[in-house]
Amino acid sequence: MAGPLTGVKVIDVTTNISGPTLTMVLADLGAEIIKIERPDVGDDARGMGPFIEGEGVYFLHINRNKQSIVIDLKQDEGKEIVYDLVKNADIFVENFRLNKAEKMGLGFNRLKEVNSALIYCSLSAYGQEGPLSDRPGYDAIAQADAGIIGINGAEGAEIARVPVSILDQGSAMWGVVGILSAMLHKEKTGEGQHVTTSLYETGVFWTGYHMLSYLATGKEPKKNGAGHTAFAPYGAFLASDTHLMIGISNNSLFKRLCSVLGKDEWLDDPRYSSNQKRVENQSELKTAIENILYAKIAGEWVELLAKSGVPSSKVKKISEVVEDEQTKATNMWSDLPHAKIENLKLPRLPFELSQSPTEMTQGPPLLGANTVNILSTLGYSKNQIQQLKQNGIIQAAEKQISSH
């Protein structure tokens, strides 16, 4: 069984987090990714620590299943190689600053001349238009601009970004959705197209519910900690050792919670008789719940609540998640071969296909590991390749890898 994108060829000039995440998804789906990197340093993410055997973990995370070719795109001969690659490709992905690809001769319209059916994806910081469109993209900065940081944390809490890259990786996911949609359009019409997305648009869309709430009520959405504006009891509650999360969204779950806590009498308490009442009296209710939770450790409560079908969980550490039985049972980790790292393990994509499964076959490439092989396949002679090397147009890693 082969991945659904087997046979699809992607030319990837992206760096850092958003673009490489996008092409990683295509790679795991079976596409062949030719990752073009700049001389000497390559993708900036290679230098983002911490490091395993000199390789940055962020780079390692999102560049498996790719081939690396080093080309100097500032030189015309370098661009010519890209045009050659694009001729035989299905998809081109870039995450330069807005309009930089055009200035480099690698814009959508230029590459369409080379390959009329090309699907071309631009992943930018703030979108294709507007007063912020020429700004560079950083996940945390765009989180602030999109209103996400303003509502993150408990009431009065110090400013904090969402600690996972929901704009870098979120925009990558939307880019994938756009590209796959464009592929379906191409199956029907033969036509390529320009797919665009950005960190900012992704951020605004994440806050959709809050924006609509604001429009419905005129009230400014506020920091709400672990709680939920619409439900109670909902949030983090302290047991004898640490906090657990409890989420009660209706009367039936509240009844089960009362039963586990030995407080069936709360069902007749007018302060707690409906979700609305519980929201009104939530701080009293929280104290009452914590007075009971104090008798046991969080882990015990989570088991008891789970048995009664009450949604709850411990607030787990990252180390606990890595080792968790649920993480193991869902096979989230795989071993991957790597030129320098012996036991490289990476998490798989979070979905599965029964008939055309995603795959992780090869660890992230060393810089320029596939330069010679990719050019040979394109028809460049040994002499030409030698010449390009001498002229500083390309670079190759010492140990060259043949394409799989």
Add this chain to the structure above:
Amino acid sequence: MAGPLTGVKVIDVTTNISGPTLTMVLADLGAEIIKIERPDVGDDARGMGPFIEGEGVYFLHINRNKQSIVIDLKQDEGKEIVYDLVKNADIFVENFRLNKAEKMGLGFNRLKEVNSALIYCSLSAYGQEGPLSDRPGYDAIAQADAGIIGINGAEGAEIARVPVSILDQGSAMWGVVGILSAMLHKEKTGEGQHVTTSLYETGVFWTGYHMLSYLATGKEPKKNGAGHTAFAPYGAFLASDTHLMIGISNNSLFKRLCSVLGKDEWLDDPRYSSNQKRVENQSELKTAIENILYAKIAGEWVELLAKSGVPSSKVKKISEVVEDEQTKATNMWSDLPHAKIENLKLPRLPFELSQSPTEMTQGPPLLGANTVNILSTLGYSKNQIQQLKQNGIIQAAEKQISSH
């Protein structure tokens, strides 16, 4: 120009947030969504406030472009209608508790008998296997289980969930990626398949970088506020009125920052000479920066920094984002017709396709708005429909809408 999924038929038995978000994406891409809802109350999200003209905003956000049919799935005659619908469909999507679809006679294997090429997507809470797999799914609970809440906020901060539904909506996005991939596989092979994803797998994947950092260093990832473990100065800094975010990831950006702040001498200061030094001395550096920022309001600094190419932003309120010129310039909002709400505005998906654009044509349906029309199209006679109504198998809204 029609959306890339024009002509694709989706049978949707999902409720709440994750599943309906998934089918919303398919809907905006042009697919026809037949949303099956239970009698009387329909999708639970209809009851989640705040409300506009009696309609819950969360429901409104993620159910545009869909048709609603009310069927009692507990009754055999109700299931027969679903089988009839599935016969003519391409995709089926469910987000029941694990194995509930099977028990209802709506599992993958059963529906494959009805339609052998069906693409069937299951969106669960914790995945298809493992000790937690039978637990119900709630975004905040799964965020805690996946380690995200444990690292959200500033050091020592009160426990807070990520304030946007990155697991509900994130798993929906992965489900879409899986379904579109399965459609490409079907184009080649004619074969349908089972696509599975979950909140938990999505959460574990979001923390990929932190998990790998932990594996690389053995150090437990901690709450880090607005900052970045690898870079300084990076995070929230107080100006005279409020905070702004500044993100400096290399020496060249630091040089520009120093110039804007009038502190070129910092470039020669051994405490700040490299990113590593700046990380070591970041609290001193922060104080020094804030002493200067205090002279102006945050908005002025953001403009000055932007002119010099230094990444920065205000920490915006949701109301500011709704009204922001950038939000307007990127056309994030569209007007949609709705049976009861006059000026319904919803945000579009955060990507664009130049040749087969996504579209929002119709606001979310009233409960059972399309029941009669859908059954007529299936070939049910007026008498049969009347009988099904009388027997409580189906319900129809008073005002019936023809399919578009």
